[in-house]
Amino acid sequence: MQQIWHILHTQGGEIVQSIGQHIGLSLISLLIAAVIAIPLAIILMNHQRLAKVMLQITSILQTIPSLALLGILIPLVGIGTVPSIIALVIYAVMPIFQNTYSGLTTIDPSLEEAATAFGLSRRMKLLRIELPLAMPMIISGIRIAMVMIIGTATLAALIGAGGLGTYILLGIETNNNALLIIGAVLSAILALVFGAGIDWLGRLTFKKAGIVLATLVVLIGGFAGYRQVTNSQTTLTVAGKLGSEPEILINMYKDLIEHDHPNIKVNTKANFGATSFLFKALQSGSIDIYPEFTGTVLESLVKTKQSASHSPAKTYQLAKSALKSQYQMAYLKPMAYQNGYDLAVTRQFAKKYHVKTISDLIQVENRVHAGFDPDFNQQKDGYPGLRQAYGLKFASIKTMEPSIRYKAIANGKVNLVDGYTTDPEVQAYHLVVLKDDRNFFPPYQGAPLMSEKLLTDHPELRTTLNKLAGKVTTTDMQKMNYQVSVKHQKAAVVARDYLRSHGLLD
Incomplete structure (x- = not known):
């Protein structure tokens, strides 16, 4: 408990920001899902066969593992908020559609006949009779979707969309149960709060509920647009693989770039995923830079007839040349340590x-x-x-x-x-x-990987990031990893302390 209170006290601002990101993702996804599912159920309420087909389709979509769905979306729409929202909408459509359709098709037939006898038009019957009677079922479906969205949205942190999943992933990777508890408990609290809010919404008339939802859409969209318009800085996204070490490295990149070039803002995406995940994101332009290891380049990313040399210098040159010729990627100078x-x-x-x-x-x-x-x-x-x-x-x-x-x-x-x-x-x-007595494992030196285009547009990045070339020994990295993974210090703080103590940062 003492550690939890310490994190809440020292990282309060970051936690509030993550809660805001989680709420934004959840609300937008829920609204989009409702806008799709409710009208679709209304259209299909008198077409039973088509409705069954739609239910089967939405059920199949729900069986797709969330990580697999995110992996499919990244090459198509990149990383961050957009693929996260698409995935969440896909999962949320089914319960809203199913409950809305059930609510509309289980109304007492005598009430339908009475409405027709009184001369109500199809539209008036829908607004005055069917939707009000189906509202409890609709609200129940929205509540189920909301809980599902809030839980699944924690995975959005894997592709750089932020949210409370950042603390859950970080807690797992650094063996820090306090961070894990904070992320999980706050997610549960959000689910309870939103559940109460949806219950309140269900007590409003259909017209008033629509006004509330429309207001939320305008507010969220307006805030996002305002931030986009007012942000005049060049923004780069630096991502890292799972674990404390990549997070330390990307924070070093961030500090060096922002220190040398105040006009550039760097967003870091820690615990982003595995090698192929990151490389695809780099190819699609969803991220700009990430630290990669020379041995991994030769064994997993490029096609080459030459096997990795046991000479670190030769391995780096071969990896650099292959990346440039095959993918138009720029691979800057590596650090001293080897993470084999x-x-x-x-x-x-x-x-x-x-x-x-x-x-x-x-x-x-x-x-x-x-x-x-x-x-x-x-x-x-x-x-x-x-x-x-x-x-x-x-x-x-x-x-x-x-x-x-x-x-x-x-x-x-x-x-x-x-x-x-x-x-x-x-x-x-x-x-x-x-001991690797047959010398199977190739050299693994970390170096910044980016597109040639980025380096052409920002040639100053080469000088800045090459400040780390030949720096950071194996002992240095072991100590920094120990501070983050075992002592539970923040990777950003550990990275900045290293840069300052070695004269790379004021």
Whole structure:
């Protein structure tokens, strides 16, 4: 509780901003879904077959996993608010349509006949009889959709739309339960508050409810338009993969760019996703810069007949050349440290089976139950290549997010995990890193990746970001990761402290 109150006190402004983002996403999505679903139900209320088809379509859409839906939308509409709203609307249409249709088609037929006998037109019968009687069902559908939207909107943080999901993801990645509780509890409170608001809306007449909804649309749209018009600065979006280390790096980029170029505003998108997710976003122009590793470029992003060299300099030059020729991407100079893959086991496992190298796993592979990061489990420079190079076949493999796999090995759920050479969890959980005795893993040096067009438009970025070239040792990064992941310090603060202590920032 003390840690929660400390976060609320020191990060109150950021939390309020995240609540505002979450409310904005939820309200806009709900309004759009209602505008689509309610008229559609009215149109189809006398067309039973078409209504059943529509219900089946909306039901199928709801079965699509939210992360998969976001992944599909990114190449089409980019990242941020737009794909998040589209996804939320898709999930919210079904309960609103279903309840509205049910409410309109279960009205007592005698009331319908009486309205016709009194000479009411189709429009008047809808407004005076059918919609008022169906209103409790409609409101129930809107309430269900609202709860669903608020819960699902937490995933919007994965694609840079902000909201309370930022704290949930950050809590998971940094093993900070206080952040996780803050994000989850505030999301639950929002659901309760909006539920009460929808109940109040249901007590209004249909006309008054429409006026309230229209007013909300105008206010939200007007505020968004005002911010867009008044923002005269050049804005760049710098994103990072899941974890504390990418978040530290993107905050370094942000501080250096904004310090050297006050006319440029940098938005950071932490915990954005896996490698392919980020690279697609960079290609589509949804983000402008992100830190990528040389070994990952050669193994996962570019096509090359040459294998990665064990020389960091040669690996970087090969990656830089391939990115430029194949994707028109600019790859700036790398930092000093290498964040290569490794495999780690518990001390008990290493001692019991006399395991010191990756080759030693061959003798006990039927006893190995591995927990791997999704990237490591799929990429050529991860388990697929490792399995071929060493001839390994483990008893079982589970994929899980980076921070979770360390918890899994600590709790005995798995006995081997992949990791990175700069991970602080190796020390925190007393793990043994196995030696890569066949030199499978290529060099992994981090460097800023961006489009050639961005560098042409803003050549000053090269000088600014190259200030990090050859800086940040492996020890430096281990210490910074430890401060964020274990000590729960803010990545932005840790990044700024490093830049100042090394004379890169005033």
